[in-house]
Amino acid sequence: MADLNRAMYVVLVVGMISSSVVYIFGLILFFLQNPNPMQATLVRYTSMNEFVQQLVALRASAILMVGTIVLIATPITRVFLSVLVFAANHDRKFVIVTGSVMLILIVSLILGYFWNLSIG
Amino acid sequence: MTHALIEITLSFLAICFLTAVFAGFFGGLFGIGGGAIIVPFLTVFMGVPIHQAIAISLVSVIATSNAGGSSYLEQKITNIKLAMYLEVATTAGALVGSVVALLLRSWVLFTIFGLLLSYVAIANFKSRSMDERRIAKNEFDNAKQDRISKYLGLKGSYFDAAQRKQVDYRVNGAAKGAVISSFAGVTSGLLGVGGGIIKVAAMNLFMNVPLKGAVATSKFMIGVTAAVGALIFFVTGLVNVYVLAPIALGTTLGATLGTSIMNRLHSYVLKVAFGFLVTYLAYTMFVQALASFGIMMPMLG
Numbered sequence: 001m002a003d004l005n006r007a008m009y010v011v012l013v014v015g016m017i018s019s020s021v022v023y024i025f026g027l028i029l030f031f032l033q034n035p036n037p038m039q040a041t042l043v044r045y046t047s048m049n050e051f052v053q054q055l056v057a058l059r060a061s062a063i064l065m066v067g068t069i070v071l072i073a074t075p076i077t078r079v080f081l082s083v084l085v086f087a088a089n090h091d092r093k094f095v096i097v098t099g100s101v102m103l104i105l106i107v108s109l110i111l112g113y114f115w116n117l118s119i120g
Numbered sequence: 121m122t123h124a125l126i127e128i129t130l131s132f133l134a135i136c137f138l139t140a141v142f143a144g145f146f147g148g149l150f151g152i153g154g155g156a157i158i159v160p161f162l163t164v165f166m167g168v169p170i171h172q173a174i175a176i177s178l179v180s181v182i183a184t185s186n187a188g189g190s191s192y193l194e195q196k197i198t199n200i201k202l203a204m205y206l207e208v209a210t211t212a213g214a215l216v217g218s219v220v221a222l223l224l225r226s227w228v229l230f231t232i233f234g235l236l237l238s239y240v241a242i243a244n245f246k247s248r249s250m251d252e253r254r255i256a257k258n259e260f261d262n263a264k265q266d267r268i269s270k271y272l273g274l275k276g277s278y279f280d281a282a283q284r285k286q287v288d289y290r291v292n293g294a295a296k297g298a299v300i301s302s303f304a305g306v307t308s309g310l311l312g313v314g315g316g317i318i319k320v321a322a323m324n325l326f327m328n329v330p331l332k333g334a335v336a337t338s339k340f341m342i343g344v345t346a347a348v349g350a351l352i353f354f355v356t357g358l359v360n361v362y363v364l365a366p367i368a369l370g371t372t373l374g375a376t377l378g379t380s381i382m383n384r385l386h387s388y389v390l391k392v393a394f395g396f397l398v399t400y401l402a403y404t405m406f407v408q409a410l411a412s413f414g415i416m417m418p419m420l421g
Contacts, residue, residue: 004200005193008340012190019183020372023365027133030362040126040362042172064361071182071368072350075343082204093272097204101344104211108348111215112355 002088008078015074022067030060076105126167128362136166136366140180144374148188149382150394151335153181153314153342154371156401168363174312175353176364178346181314183368185343188375192336195383199276199337202291202329206322206337207344209298210315213305214348220306227412233307234405237398240321244395251324251331251387252283260289263328268294276333281383287330297327309349314342317398331387339379 043061045051054062079101086094126132139161143154155177162173192198254260265274274291291297300322304315316338323334353359382390407417 005196005198008200009190009193012186012193012343016183016186016190016372019186020369023369026361027365030128031130034128037127037129040128040360042357042360044357061361064365067368068179068354068359068361068364071179071186072347072354074186075182075347076351079207079344082200094201094204097208097272101204101207101211104208104215105344105348105351108211108215109351109355112352 002085004082004085004089007081007085011074011078011081015070015077019067019070019074022063022070026060026063026067029058029063033060079105126360126363132166133366136363137370140367140370141374141377144184144187144371144376145378146374146397147184147316147371148191148339148375148378148380149335149385149390150316150397151188151320151338151342152316153177153184153346154374155181155311155313155346156317156404158367158371159312160404162363162367166363168360171353171358172360172363175350175358176360176367177312178308178350178353179359179364180367180371181312181346182343182350184371184375185314185339185341185346187372188379189340189343191376191379192339195278195336195379197278197332197336197383198340199274199291199329199333200340201272202274202276202323202327203337203341205272205274205294206298206301206319207341209302210305210308210319210341210345211348213302214308214315214345215305216302217306217309217349220310225412227409229310230405230409230412233311234402234409236303237317237402237405240317241395241398241402243321243325244391244398247325248388248391248395251391255280255283255285255287255330255387258288260287260328260330263290263292265290266292266294269327276329278333278336279383280330280332280387282386287333289328289330289333291327291329293327297322300326305345305348308345309352312349314338314346316342317401320394331390332383335382335390339375 083098143157147154158177159173162168163170269291277288280287301319304318308315319338320334323329324331410417
């Protein structure tokens with residue numbers, strides 16, 4: 001039997017530590033790159049390419065974006081992993097339960113994407 | 121799309137961070153995300169536009185759920201299966217919530233939540249000594265289960281450090297609990313919260329789950345509920361990462377502190393403190409409902 005408690009614990013702790021480290025790094029970079037106070041505006045990228053370029057250039061905004069992606073990915077990862085753990089343990093009922101949660105998460109991602117397109 | 125004119129200085133970061141530690145601490149104690157503290161703080165004091173505040177709050181709820189959720193997993197208080205079962209209802213509710221938000225007038229929503237929170241506050245005060253009494257008599261373990269709870273094998277146990285007793289319980293009222301939890305999801309997308317207040321109440325008052333089991337399980341769940349809204353807001357580009365970073369770091373630290381002392385406190389202390397917090401939040405809901413009619417009431421003390 002795969003240990004569900006342990007698996008969930010590891011996902012959450014890795015998500016917590018890695019996002020915190022990335023955020024602290026990003027904030028330090030922010031003050032190094034902006035000696036004068038700056039407006040907190042929304043960060044938008046027109047393409048994936050632009051994001052990658054900013055990331056490689058170690059722009060604070062791109063690093064903080066990575067921390068945010070890590071955070072949002074954590075609960076999704078833990079739902080996905082729980083589907084796998086229940087499947088490994090042949091717990092069919094809970095594969096269906098956690099699979100439904102996973103499905104709803106995917107639907108909201110798609111919904112957000114189209115909503116984004118509709119408002120430009 | 122509004123762009124906030126927020127100037128990022130060290131003191132701005134420090135105020136955000138410290139407020140988030142405070143919100144995270146109580147969130148850890150009560151199994152909630154602290155979004156109900158973060159959103160008014162950002163909009164009223166920091167001048168952040170409401171949609172950005174909701175987006176920031178949703179992601180910070182994930183941060184506090186990672187920190188607090190892992191702590192309660194380590195303490196073996198979390199009921200993972202119960203969490204997974206209720207997550208179906210809360211995530212579906214969160215998805216519906218974003219659609220309903222467009223259909224209903226805001227004062228209607230605020231009034232509904234205000235009434236719901238008032239009920240939770242009163243129920244917490246009234247049931248303040250219920251948990252310890254029922255734990256002493258092993259009543260949580262002697263409950264008759266409904267068909268869903270029995271079929272899914274929903275039961276749990278943990279060690280209550282304040283009462284120095286192993287607590288076993290059997291879940292019941294699974295259908296009722298799921299319906300109430302779906303409301304928790306609806307509030308999440310609308311208000312930028314994890315819906316923890318409603319989840320804890322659903323489990324503790326309607327599903328025969330002792331308070332501490334409900335707190336730990338809710339803390340674990342809120343991250344997934346908030347992820348639904350966070351995903352939508354993130355893809356839409358409304359997450360202001362400069363404000364989010366200090367808030368997320370603060371709630372992480374606060375949740376770590378809160379969850380490390382929760383089990384040592386007596387349930388009635390938690391319930392009374394929780395009752396006061398929820399009373400205040402119910403008040404803010406009514407304030408916002410009245411504000412839609414131009415009636416201004418004092419807020420935040």
